[in-house]
Amino acid sequence: MADKRKISRRISILQPHYIFITFLFSGNYIELFVISSYYNKNVWNMNNRTYSKTGKVIGLFNDSYPPIMDGVALTVQNYAHSLHKKNQQVCVVTPRAPKYTDMVEYPVYRYASVPILGRKPYCFGIPQVDFPFLEKIKKVPFKLVHAHCPFSSAKVALNLRRKQHIPVVATFHSKFKADFDRAFNNQQITRWMLKEVISFFESVDEVWIPQAAVEETIREYGYKGKLVVMENGTEYSINGDIDMLKQQARAELQISAHIPVFLFIGQHIWEKNTRLIIDTLALLKETPFKMFFAGTGYAEKELKALVKQYGLQSKVEFLGMILDREKLKRYYTAADLFLFPSLYDNAPLVVREASTLHTPSMLVKGSTASEVVTNDYNGFLTENSSEAMAKRILELIAKPEHIRQVGLNASNTIARSWDDVTEEVLDRYDYLIKRHVNKCVS
Numbered sequence: 375m376a377d378k379r380k381i382s383r384r385i386s387i388l389q390p391h392y393i394f395i396t397f398l399f400s401g402n403y404i405e406l407f408v409i410s411s412y413y414n415k416n417v418w419n420m421n422n423r424t425y426s427k428t429g430k431v432i433g434l435f436n437d438s439y440p441p442i443m444d445g446v447a448l449t450v451q452n453y454a455h456s457l458h459k460k461n462q463q464v465c466v467v468t469p470r471a472p473k474y475t476d477m478v479e480y481p482v483y484r485y486a487s488v489p490i491l492g493r494k495p496y497c498f499g500i501p502q503v504d505f506p507f508l509e510k511i512k513k514v515p516f517k518l519v520h521a522h523c524p525f526s527s528a529k530v531a532l533n534l535r536r537k538q539h540i541p542v543v544a545t546f547h548s549k550f551k552a553d554f555d556r557a558f559n560n561q562q563i564t565r566w567m568l569k570e571v572i573s574f575f576e577s578v579d580e581v582w583i584p585q586a587a588v589e590e591t592i593r594e595y596g597y598k599g600k601l602v603v604m605e606n607g608t609e610y611s612i613n614g615d616i617d618m619l620k621q622q623a624r625a626e627l628q629i630s631a632h633i634p635v636f637l638f639i640g641q642h643i644w645e646k647n648t649r650l651i652i653d654t655l656a657l658l659k660e661t662p663f664k665m666f667f668a669g670t671g672y673a674e675k676e677l678k679a680l681v682k683q684y685g686l687q688s689k690v691e692f693l694g695m696i697l698d699r700e701k702l703k704r705y706y707t708a709a710d711l712f713l714f715p716s717l718y719d720n721a722p723l724v725v726r727e728a729s730t731l732h733t734p735s736m737l738v739k740g741s742t743a744s745e746v747v748t749n750d751y752n753g754f755l756t757e758n759s760s761e762a763m764a765k766r767i768l769e770l771i772a773k774p775e776h777i778r779q780v781g782l783n784a785s786n787t788i789a790r791s792w793d794d795v796t797e798e799v800l801d802r803y804d805y806l807i808k809r810h811v812n813k814c815v816s
Contacts, residue, residue: 430517431463435527439468445723446547450522456796469499499526516540524574541579541810546592552645552718572596584721587745607792610730623707633662634771637709642671645718653760656684668693706731719743729788732781752783
C-alpha cells in the first residue's frame with residue numbers, strides 16, 4: 375500500500391483562462407470524494423432526459439457552461455441546442471456549478487468541482503475523483519466527442535476516445551498565453567503550459583478554429599497540423615422592422631431615444647482592454663451618451679472605481695451578469711455602437727450577436743477579432759489609444775445614418791445563424807466518423 379503521507383503534486387489548467395495548482399494528498403482522496411458527492415447532488419436527473427438504445431451520441435466537452443456566460447460556454451450551449459433541434463442525440467460534459475440545475479432538453483453530465491476563489495462563478499473541475507460520474511459517462515454510447523477547451527473536460531474526452539474508439543475534434547477558441555502570463559508572470563512556466571496545450575491539440579483527430587485569423591495564434595504556440603475553419607453562429611434573429619425594434623428596446627429599458635448608446639458585453643478583465651473603454655469615455659465626458667457594461671470579472675471593482683474617478687457615474691452603468699438572453703438581446707438592439715477593443719479574443723461571439731441586431735462593432739485595428747470587419751462598411755476600426763477611439767466615436771455619432779447603414783451591412787455579412795452553421799458542423803462530423811471507421815478497418 376502506498377504511503378498515505380506521500381504527496382503527489384499536479385499542475386492543472388482551468389478553463390476558462392485560469393491556472394490552478396493543487397496538491398493532492400493520497401491520504402485525502404476520501405475527502406475529495408465527499409466533495410464530489412456534494413457537488414454532484416441531483417447531477418443524474420438530467421431533467422429525465424434519456425437516450426434511445428439505437429444511435430450514438432455527440433458529446434460536447436468544455437470547462438465552462440451556463441450559468442457561466444462566457445463566449446465559449448454560449449458556443450457550446452448553442453451547439454447542443456442546434457444539434458438537438460436537428461434530431462441529433464447530444465449531451466454536454468462540464469464541471470458542476472453549485473446551486474444550479476440544468477433545465478434543457480438534452481442531458482448535461484456534470485462532474486465534481488470546487489469554486490475558484492475570486493473568480494465566481496468559475497469552478498475547478500476534478501473529474502478524476504468523481505467515481506459516480508466516471509461510471510455514468512463511460513456507459514454513454516458516443517459516436518464522436520467535441521472538446522472546446524484543452525483542460526479537465528478534454529481529459530475526459532480523450533479517455534472516452536481511448537475506451538470507445540471514437541474520433542475527437544477540438545476547437546481552439548482562446549488566447550491562452552495571456553492567461554498564463556497573468557497567472558504566473560513567468561515565461562518558463564508559460565512556455566511549459568503552452569506546450570501542454572499544444573500537446574492536447576496534436577493528440578486529437580482534427581482541430582477547428584472559429585475564423586481564419588486564429589491560425590496565426592495557434593501557429594505561434596507551436597501547432598503544425600492541419601486546421602479547419604468552422605465559424606460560430608448566433609441564436610438571435612430579427613422579427614420586424616429594425617428601427618421600430620430599436621425604439622421599442624430603448625423604451626423597455628427606459629433609455630432616452632435621443633442620446634448615443636454604447637455597449638460592452640463580456641468578462642470584466644484587463645485582457646479585454648476594458649481600461650481603454652473607460653479612458654475613452656472620460657474624453658467624451660462633455661458629450662451626451664449612455665454606456666452599459668454587462669458581465670462580471672476580477673477587474674469589475676477597479677473599472678467602477680475608474681468610472682467614479684472620472685465622474686462618469688451618471689453616464690456609465692454596470693449591469694452585472696445577465697442570464698436572460700432576451701433581456702440581453704434588448705440591450706444589443708438598443709445600442710448604437712458595440713465597443714469591443716479586445717486584443718485578447720480570437721473570434722468573439724458577441725460581435726456576431728451585435729451584428730445580427732444591426733449594431734456595428736468598434737474593434738482595434740489589427741486585432742484577431744477585427745478580421746471579419748471592413749472599416750466603415752460592416753464595422754469600425756480604431757487605433758489602440760483612448761484619443762483615437764474617442765475621436766472615432768465623435769465622428770460617428772455625428773453621422774447616425776452612416777452607423778445605421780454599417781449596422782445593416784454587418785447583419786448581412788457577419789451574422790450567421792446557428793442552424794446554418796450546424797449543417798456544416800454535421801457534415802464535418804459525419805466525415806470524421808467515416809474516416810475514423812475506415813482507418814480502423816484498414
